[in-house]
Amino acid sequence: MAKRYFPNEVEGKWQKRWKEDKLFSPDLDKSEKPFYSLMMFPYPSAEGMHVGNMYAFTGSDIYSRFKRLQGLDVFEPIGLDGFGIHGENYALKINEHPMEVSRRTEKHFYEQFMTVGNAYDWNRTLNTYEPEYYKWTQWAFLQLYKKGIAYRKKAEVNWCPSCKTVLADEQVITGACERCSSQVEKKDLEQWFFKITDYAERLLKNLEWIDWSEKIKVAQRNWIGKSEGTLIAFDSLDVFTTRADTIFGATFVAVSPEHPLLSKLVTDEQKGDVSAYIEAAGKKSELERKENKEKTGVFTGTNVKNPFTGESIPVWVADYVLMGYGTGVIMAVPAHDERDFEFAKKFDLPIKTVIENTSPVIANGVKQSQNNKEGIASSPSTTLRISRNDKTNVYTGEGILVNSGEFDGLSSTEAREKISDYIEKHNLGKRQVHFHLRDWLISRQRYWGPPIPIIYCDKCGAVPVPESDLPVKLPFIENFRPTGTGISPLASEPDFVNVKCPKCAGPAKRETDVSDNFLDSSLYFFRYLTTDLNDRFFDEKRAKNWLPVDMYIGGAEHSVLHLLYSRFITMVFRDLGFIDFEEPFKKFRAHGLIIAEGAKMSKSKGNVINPDNLIKEWGADTLRMYLMFMGPFTEGGDFRAASISGVYRFLSRVWELAQNEHADEATEGELKILNKVIKKVGEDMENLRFNTAIASLMEFLNFLSKQGRVSRGTIKAFLVMLTPFAPHTTEELWEMMGENRSIHLQTWPKYEEKYLEEEEVTIAVQVNGKVRDQLVIHKDMASDGKVIEKIALGSPKVQKFLDGKEIKKAVYVPVKIINFVTE
Ligand SMILES: [Zn+2]
Ligand SMILES: [Zn+2]
Missing domain, CATH: 3.10.20.590 (Ubiquitin-like (UB roll))
Structure with a gap:
């Protein structure tokens, strides 16, 4: 009699055996067909993984298992990104030491990964808060320091008043802290930075060829924000513009309230008004200033000369001009820029049209070219000359120059070149490239991170900790609370702070800030390969064999954080000669997000689904399959508890079918369908279309169920295709069928062309x-x-x-x- 399907009996047994047999631990030194399949390692939250996390990890595991069946030596590691503000904020909230919280969450996370049946290499886990790991974070800092990429300077930085630390530009999302959503303030502090801006051009250029999800590339391109333009002198003021073609329409100049030359420009008469304005602007956030509907500003009392029209035009101070963009001074062209237009309207400044819109417009339903160069209306009854360059409208597009002297009649593109040539020829300025990207701010005035390995000596200045002294261990301190003074809590530990200078042996003090946890995560994929080697970060042979990562899967929310930083660090390592490639991830795909019963999952709504209970109720295989069946993996889906039973019934039917008596030979009809399914499922798996792969397997089961006796060969091929989704169930059936080598070591079935031919x-x-x-x-x-x-x-x-x-x-x-x- 057939055995009944009880997933819980089966799953634990195989998880234990796989781990004991090291089934998913490739020999990193000997693999011939290495395939590095990586999923972004998680930050271990105290609640453990919810079903949305499980979804992402399972999808990555299914792809890895598919690659293993294709005969590749798959390395699929897992670790925890436990250092950082997020974990520390939680520890503060529950008033427990982060070191203790980590021990607890670590255990829970690894158990969850085990029970869902992911094929991780359990011999190579890593946790960023272990000294064995962060020794290398500090080592990396020192390499960047030696290369001149890590530098220290006093700067106006983003300060989160709630997290009581500075933040990198990338961690400020529309003016708020990425971790806690508090409004970010500005503070002047002496900080460590990484010169990521030196790599802006390379980071941008490689986006042309790396095989990544398009939305990530778009986000990085925008963040790096290259703008090619012209630097032009309006007397003593340098403006940067990407629209030199509009220069004849520049009717005033606007200066950022933070501009260093401002005080020299202001006349005595205007001093009072300008000072009051600067003070008010200082209280606004950058976001407020960018979004400001109502434009504000004050005349400085000074005029400058527009170098092209020769006109004397007024200089205003206006807070919609940001110091961070260009030179902090703009030439305002109200006819062709929306913000300049609003400003000019409000303060009654001249608006002068210099670009004619030549794109076709729809008038009386007839498409026409607005600029009828011949001056002849082809059909007077339907032609309407609409002047879109009037005083109540702004035209920001490109077109043909008018009112621009010798440049009249040129297109915007031609004019930019000719005008820039003129500027360079007459020493009025030069062509220039600007980037939005800023240097990466590394210092954090917090406790829960790797101490920055620098010692300050009165005699020698900043001295790097010798590599042989690494790691600089994070001491266990009772009071790890952030101080809010701009100084890390580590500063209150005299034993930690007071050291001998490594250079002159005189008294010196340690740096007390820790580094940004995004530095930890820009190294981890290198380190997985050497968790067993404590004397080196890279092993040359392993790095050559296994890197770059073949497939990386993760969340799109890391577009301009982790995914950008990792690329940068990899480029630096290449320049340092450690590796011979500069892009860390050959292929990156962003997974989708799931919602539950039609609503976004959130703690406040109380609809966060815990996978642990679902696994107890249905088994991991059913959950895995159900998650992947909800929708395309790259798009996500809606979790409906009531639909899980359908997948469970499917697996129960597979369970029965595999135990039925089999035929020796497959029928012609069986082979035809089998070969089509092999082709379809294989293509779907490669493209992460797990939902349609499952649908094909379900249809196939329906066909086989109607067949009566199915051949053993067909059942075996079917189980192999099913095994990435349901690894435990298929392994058990495989064993029950008398096979003695794990199903996970089998080969993905091959289809034969002759069966695919259409009748x-x-x-x-x-x-x-x-x-x-x-x-x-x-x-x-x-x-x-x-x-x-x-x-x-x-x-x-x-x-x-x-x-x-x-x-x-x-x-x-x-x-x-x-x-x-x-x-
Ligand atoms: Zn915060
Ligand atoms: Zn010294």
Whole structure:
């Protein structure tokens, strides 16, 4: 009698055995077909993984298992990104030490990964808060320091008043802290930075060829924000513009309130107003200033000369001009820039049109070119000359120059070149490239991170900790609370702070800030390969063999954080000669996000689904399959608890079918369908279309169930295709069928072309070269032109077009087209 399907009995047994047999631990030194399949390691939250996290990790595991079945030596590691503000904030909230919280969450996370059955290499886990790991974070800092990429300077930085630390630009999301959503403030502090801006061009350029999800590339491109423009001197003020073609329309200049030259520009008369304005602007966030609907500003009392029109134009201070963009001074062209336009309207400044819109416009429903160069309206009744360059509208597009002296009639593109040439020739400025990207701020005035390995000596200055002294261990301190003074809590530990200078052996003090946890995560994929080697970060042979990562899967929310930083660090390592490639991830795909019962999952709504209970109730295989069945993996889906039972029933039917008596030989019909399924599922797996792969397997099961006795070969192929989704169930059935080598070591079935051939072919029927009908006939009939002619002539559609005319010729292109010629 067939055994009944009890997933819980089966799953624990196999998880234990796989781990003992090291089934998923490739020999990193000997693998011949290495394939590095990586999923972004998680930050271990105290609640453990919810079903949304499980979704992402399982999808990555399914792909890895598919690659293993294709005969590759797959390395699929897992670790925890436990250092950082997030974990520390939680520890503060529950008033427990982060070191203790980590021990607890670590255990829970690894258990969850185990029970869901992911094929991780359990011998190579890593946790960023272990000294064995962060020794290398500190080592990396020192390498960047030696190369001159890590530097210290006093700067106005983003300060989160709630997290009581500075933040990198990338961690400020529309003006708020990425971790806690508090409004970010500005503070002047002496900080460590990484010169990521030196790499802006390379980071941008490689986006052209790396095989990554398009939305990530777009986000990085925008963040790096390259703008090519021209630097132009308006007397003593340098402005940067990407629209030099509009210079004849520049009717005033606007200066950022933070501009260092501002005080020199302001006349005595205007001093009071300007000072008050600067003070008010200082209280606004950058976001407020960018979004400001109501433009504000004050005249400085000074005029400068527009170098092209020769006109004297006023200089205003306006807070919509940010110091961070360009030079902090803009030439304002109200006719062709929205913000300048609003400003000019409010303060009654001149608006001068210098670009004519030449794109076709719809007038009276007729598409026309607005600039009718010949000056002749082709059809006066329908042509409307609409002046879109009037005083109530702003035109920000490109077009043809007008009111621009010798440059009149040029297109915007041509004019930018000619005007820039003129500027360079007459020493009025030069072409320039600006980036939005800023240097990466590394210092954090917090406790829970790797101490920055620098020692300050009165005599020698900043001295790097010698590599042999690494790691600089994070001491266990009772009071780890952030101070809010701009100084890390580590500063209150005299034993930690007071050291001997490594250079002169005199008294010195340690740096007390820790580094950004995004530095930890830009190294981890390198370190997985060497968790067993404590004397080096890289092992040359392993790095050569296994890197770059073949497939990386993760969340799109890391577009301009982790995914950008990792690329940068990899480029630096290449420049340092450690590796010979500069892009860390050959392929990156962002996974989708899931919602539950039609709503976004959130703690406050109380609808966060815990996978642990679902696994107890249904088994991990059912959960895995259900998650992947919800929708395309790259798009996500809606979790409906009521739908899980359908997947459970499917697996129960597979369970029965595999135990039925099998036929020795497959029928022709069985082979035909099997081969089609192999092809379809294989292609779906490669493209992460797990949902349609599952649908094909389900249909296939329906077919096999109706077959009666199914051949053993077909059942085996079916189980192998199912095993990435349901690794435990299929492994158990495999064993029950008397197979003695794990199903996970089998090979993905190959399809045979001959079974894929269609029985029917489609032939187009033309009359005088125009297609009038399609014939669908058995392929055996398609070779005989006379037969085809006869069938085609029987078609009513064809008859209609022949209309009793004499057929002069019938030309048959075998299995493609038959053409009747009547004229
Ligand atoms: Zn914060
Ligand atoms: Zn010294």
